[in-house]
Every structure is written in structure tokens, then in C-alpha cells.
Amino acid sequence: MTTPSGFVELVGAGPGDPGLITVRGRAAVQQAEVLIYDQLVHPSLLDLVRPEAERIFAGKRAGRLVYTQDEINQLLVEKARQGKRVVRLKGGDPLVFGRGAEEAAFLRAHGIPYRIVPGVTAAVGVSGYTELPITHRAAASAVALVTGHDDPRDPKARVNWPSLAKFPGTLVVYMGVAHLKDICEVLIEHGMSPETPAAVVERGTWARQRSVAATLSSLPELVSTHRLHPPALLIVGSVVNLRPERSWFESLPLFGQRILVTRPAEDCRLASEQLETLGAEVLQAPTVEVQPLQDFQALDDILARIRSFDWLVFTSRHGVDAFLGRLMHLGHDARALGGLKLAAIGPGTADQLQRWHLRADLVPDRFLSEGLVEALSPLVLGKRVLLARANRGRTLLCDQLEAIAQVEQVAVYQNLDAAALPAGVVQAMEAGEIDWITLTSSAITERLFNLLPAHIREKVEREIKLVSISPVTTATAQKLGWTVAAEAQTYTWDGVVQAICAARLLI
Numbered sequence: 001m002t003t004p005s006g007f008v009e010l011v012g013a014g015p016g017d018p019g020l021i022t023v024r025g026r027a028a029v030q031q032a033e034v035l036i037y038d039q040l041v042h043p044s045l046l047d048l049v050r051p052e053a054e055r056i057f058a059g060k061r062a063g064r065l066v067y068t069q070d071e072i073n074q075l076l077v078e079k080a081r082q083g084k085r086v087v088r089l090k091g092g093d094p095l096v097f098g099r100g101a102e103e104a105a106f107l108r109a110h111g112i113p114y115r116i117v118p119g120v121t122a123a124v125g126v127s128g129y130t131e132l133p134i135t136h137r138a139a140a141s142a143v144a145l146v147t148g149h150d151d152p153r154d155p156k157a158r159v160n161w162p163s164l165a166k167f168p169g170t171l172v173v174y175m176g177v178a179h180l181k182d183i184c185e186v187l188i189e190h191g192m193s194p195e196t197p198a199a200v201v202e203r204g205t206w207a208r209q210r211s212v213a214a215t216l217s218s219l220p221e222l223v224s225t226h227r228l229h230p231p232a233l234l235i236v237g238s239v240v241n242l243r244p245e246r247s248w249f250e251s252l253p254l255f256g257q258r259i260l261v262t263r264p265a266e267d268c269r270l271a272s273e274q275l276e277t278l279g280a281e282v283l284q285a286p287t288v289e290v291q292p293l294q295d296f297q298a299l300d301d302i303l304a305r306i307r308s309f310d311w312l313v314f315t316s317r318h319g320v321d322a323f324l325g326r327l328m329h330l331g332h333d334a335r336a337l338g339g340l341k342l343a344a345i346g347p348g349t350a351d352q353l354q355r356w357h358l359r360a361d362l363v364p365d366r367f368l369s370e371g372l373v374e375a376l377s378p379l380v381l382g383k384r385v386l387l388a389r390a391n392r393g394r395t396l397l398c399d400q401l402e403a404i405a406q407v408e409q410v411a412v413y414q415n416l417d418a419a420a421l422p423a424g425v426v427q428a429m430e431a432g433e434i435d436w437i438t439l440t441s442s443a444i445t446e447r448l449f450n451l452l453p454a455h456i457r458e459k460v461e462r463e464i465k466l467v468s469i470s471p472v473t474t475a476t477a478q479k480l481g482w483t484v485a486a487e488a489q490t491y492t493w494d495g496v497v498q499a500i501c502a503a504r505l506l507i
């Protein structure tokens with residue numbers, strides 16, 4: 001019996017850059033109960049999937065397909081019949097050399113409802129990110145998408161290469177790297193000029209986008225010298241000469257950098273957007289989680305006598321939201337803090353106060369506990385100070401201020417360890433696909449270290465650059481045996497980003 005609620009969405013993931021999935025495709029992935037995904041799908045799209053959803057990898061492992069096409073078809077039907085919302089996520093567009101039509105036909109034959117969500121196909125993604133326009137009013141009024149999968153000299157080849165040699169426009173050949181030499185020769189043999197401009201673009205729209213351009217006759221040698229590998233497109237036609245030496249994408253300050261961000265989930269998302277805008281490819285690995293308190297008693301007791309304090313000190317954005325959120329929840333508003341002075345550890349925390357229409361009276365010059373102690377000390381002598389903080393973390397602030405003021409501290413949110421790293425992260429590290437890891441606190445650094453298998457910890461030291469937010473975090477990393485490649489000059493997230501950009505300029 002078919003359960004009516006089960007259905008399949010064939011979704012195009014786009015060519016690489018995870019920002020190139022469509023809005024509808026993204027929503028489908030977020031709602032999937034079963035996700036069956038291919039090789040060419042960016043790992044960070046998998047982070048969109050609900051944690052309880054089943055993920056099935058249907059690409060190649062050690063050069064061999066994990067599932068045959070028949071098995072995938074069966075799997076789609078089987079999961080949909082279990083009443084599941086199934087997403088089949090494919091690189092590029094599902095119907096462009098993606099066997100999406102075969103899957104759709106199989107589903108139709110089995111009475112399974114389905115929907116197709118188109119994606120940006122590689123030809124279009126590559127065109128935009130290399131600025132090699134596949135059509136141009138002056139150079140190409142037609143474009144052909146061609147598969148180069150089969151041997152072009154095979155008499156039974158499905159592609160009509162002799163006709164394509166006379167095609168009046170741009171040729172974009174998918175899966176053509178293995179037969180590149182033969183493809184170029186066959187085109188020349190059938191009348192295409194050996195001088196025709198031609199290019200190969202590897203991993204277009206990914207951080208590791210590379211390309212070489214030459215003429216049809218000289219391209220194969222150049223491609224083998226530069227060792228370009230699949231996934232790559234061969235593009236043939238005069239439009240190749242129109243591309244700039246470096247495209248807008250290749251000119252971004254963090255182009256080519258693959259960065260692992262280890263902040264709590266919500267911060268990770270914002271940080272990723274910022275880094276991606278600068279051209280980096282980001283993987284998110286939240287190592288700690290920020291959670292509401294389970295028991296509000298201690299905080300509520302403090303809030304009941306909040307007016308008895310002189311200073312209220314916040315050491316994170318999360319602390320601001322948790323504290324003020326609870327205050328509002330209990331029926332108060334910002335007037336409850338009317339008589340208090342407010343201190344924020346750094347500009348991010350001060351910004352968060354602004355969102356609640358509160359201005360910090362004090363932000364130290366150095367955005368860490370030591371800086372805060374230094375700045376607060378002359379102001380709080382003999383005063384009553386409340387520290388609003390996480391359930392754990394450094395105690396320096398309290399220890400030092402206690403000597404000169406009446407200090408109380410209260411946990412306003414919980415900082416918990418993530419149970420594990422997301423599935424793709426360790427694999428990406430194993431495959432050497434990470435250039436940088438951000439370390440934005442000592443707790444995060446320690447947690448990351450503990451979550452990594454021993455052989456990866458060593459790999460981090462040998463092959464990956466660590467960027468730290470402050471000298472305190474750097475010292476924690478060093479204690480664990482890691483060398484820090486760059487340290488933020490201002491101890492904020494923006495400082496971390498600037499440190500990576502600055503290190504890039506030195507390379």
C-alpha cells in the first residue's frame with residue numbers, strides 16, 4: 001500500500017558553491033526525512049538536513065559507485081512508500097546529464113508522487129564564476145551542452161562529433177577530461193580550426209576553481225601539465241577569449257580558502273555568510289552549543305534584587321540575550337536596569353546591548369577578560385558587581401574583581417559540548433580539504449581537540465593553519481601541541497577574519 005504522504009523531490013544542488021542552490025531546493029533539503037545525495041554536492045548543504053533525517057550517500061567511494069542506478073531507483077520508491085519525504089539531491093541540475101529523467105520515469109511508473117527542483121547546471125555556474133560567457137552577442141549565439149563521457153572515436157558513440165565540429169556557437173563538454181585529447185583531435189579532424197580558443201575549468205564555483213585556456217590543439221597538453229581533474233568542463237569557442245585573466249570570484253580576498261568554523265551553531269551561520277561573501281568556502285563544525293538554562297531559579301532570584309547592584313557585566317552576546325530575555329519574560333523591561341552601569345567585554349556584546357536599546361557604559365580596549373578587569377578595576381572599588389555569564393568558562397574575571405569589589409556571578413545560559421562533529425567534517429579533513437580552522441575561545445579549542453581522532457589532530461598540526469582570536473586562545477592551542485598560524489589583532493570575530501585576509505596577502 002502506498003502511503004499518500006510519501007513523495008520524492010529531485011533537487012538540483014547547483015554546481016558547487018552552496019549558495020547556488022535554489023530557495024525551493026534549500027527548503028526541500030531542510031524538510032527532508034531521507035536525503036539521498038551525490039558526490040558533487042557541497043558538504044555544507046548536508047548541514048541543512050534535520051539531525052534525525054536519514055542521509056544516504058549515493059556517489060562513488062574508492063572509485064566505485066556505492067549504489068547502481070537500479071538500486072537508487074528502488075531506494076527512492078521504497079522510502080517514499082514508507083511515507084517518507086525523500087529528497088534526491090544531485091549536483092548541478094537533475095536533468096542535465098543527471099539521470100533525473102530516468103528516476104522520474106521510474107517513480108511515475110510506480111505511482112510515487114514527485115517534483116523536480118531545477119538547479120544551476122555546471123555550464124552556467126562556471127560561466128558566471130569564471131566570467132567566460134557561454135553566449136555573447138558578438139561571439140556566440142548558440143550553445144551546445146555535450147557529454148564527453150564516451151570515447152569519441154567509438155563508431156557507436158551517441159554524440160555526433162562531426163556535426164559538432166561545425167556547430168555555430170559554444171560547445172560545453174561535460175565529463176570530457178578523460179577523453180580530452182581525442183575530443184579535441186576529432187573536432188579538428190572534422191573541420192574545426194586548431195586555433196579555436198578552448199578552456200578547461202575544474203571545480204567551477206568551488207574554492208578550488210582552476211582553469212586553463214589555450215587553443216583546441218594545445219589544450220590537452222596544458223591540461224595534463226597542470227594536472228586538471230574531474231569535475232571539469234571543456235569549453236570550446238571564441239567566447240573563451242572574452243574572459244578576464246582573473247574573474248570577480250577569483251579576485252575575492254579569501255578566494256581559494258577553505259575554512260572550518262567551530263563557533264556555536266547560530267554564530268557559525270552568520271560567520272559562514274560573511275566568509276563566503278569574501279570568497280572562502282566554509283564548513284561549519286559547531287563544537288559547543290548554546291542552550292537556555294534548565295533551571296532559572298538562581299537567575300530569577302538575582303533578577304528580583306537586580307536594583308541592589310551597581311554594575312552589570314556581560315561577557316558574550318548570548319549572555320545579553322539570555323539575561324534580557326528572562327527579564328522581559330518575567331514581565332519587566334529595561335527600566336529594571338535603570339540604576340545600573342553596564343559593561344560589555346567587546347564590541348559584539350555591546351552591539352547586542354544596543355539591540356535591546358541599552359548602551360554599554362564600558363567596553364575595554366582589549367576584548368578579553370584581562371582587558372575587562374583592567375578597565376573595570378578603578379571603577380568598581382567597593383561596589384556591587386554582577387557578572388552575567390555562561391554556566392562554565394574562565395573564572396579570571398570573578399577571581400580578580402573579588403579582591404576589590406562585592407562580586408556575584410550568575411549563569412544566564414548554558415554552554416554545552418557538541419556530542420560530535422558533523423559527518424562531513426572529519427572526511428574533509430582526512431581528504432586535505434581544509435586550509436584554516438578558526439579558534440574563537442579556549443573552550444572551543446579544547447572541545448575541537450577532544451572531538452578529533454588522534455590522526456587528524458596530528459594532521460591539523462602538519463597541514464592546516466589555525467587562526468586564533470586572542471593570546472589566551474593561542475596559549476590553549478599551544479598547550480595542546482598545536483601551532484597557531486595567525487592571531488587576531490582585535491579580539492573579535494572580525495579580527496579573526498582580518499587575520500586570515502592579512503595572512504593571505506603574505507602568501
Ligand code: SAH
Pocket residue numbers: 015016040090091092093094095096097098120121122123126173174175176201202203204205206230231232233
Ligand atoms: N547534473 C550536473 C552534471 C552531472 S555530470 C550538472 O547539471 O551540472 C558530471 C559532470 O559535470 C562532471 O564530470 C563535470 O564535467 C561537470 N561538472 C559538475 N560540476 C562541475 C563544476 N563545479 N565545475 C566543472 N564541471 C562540473
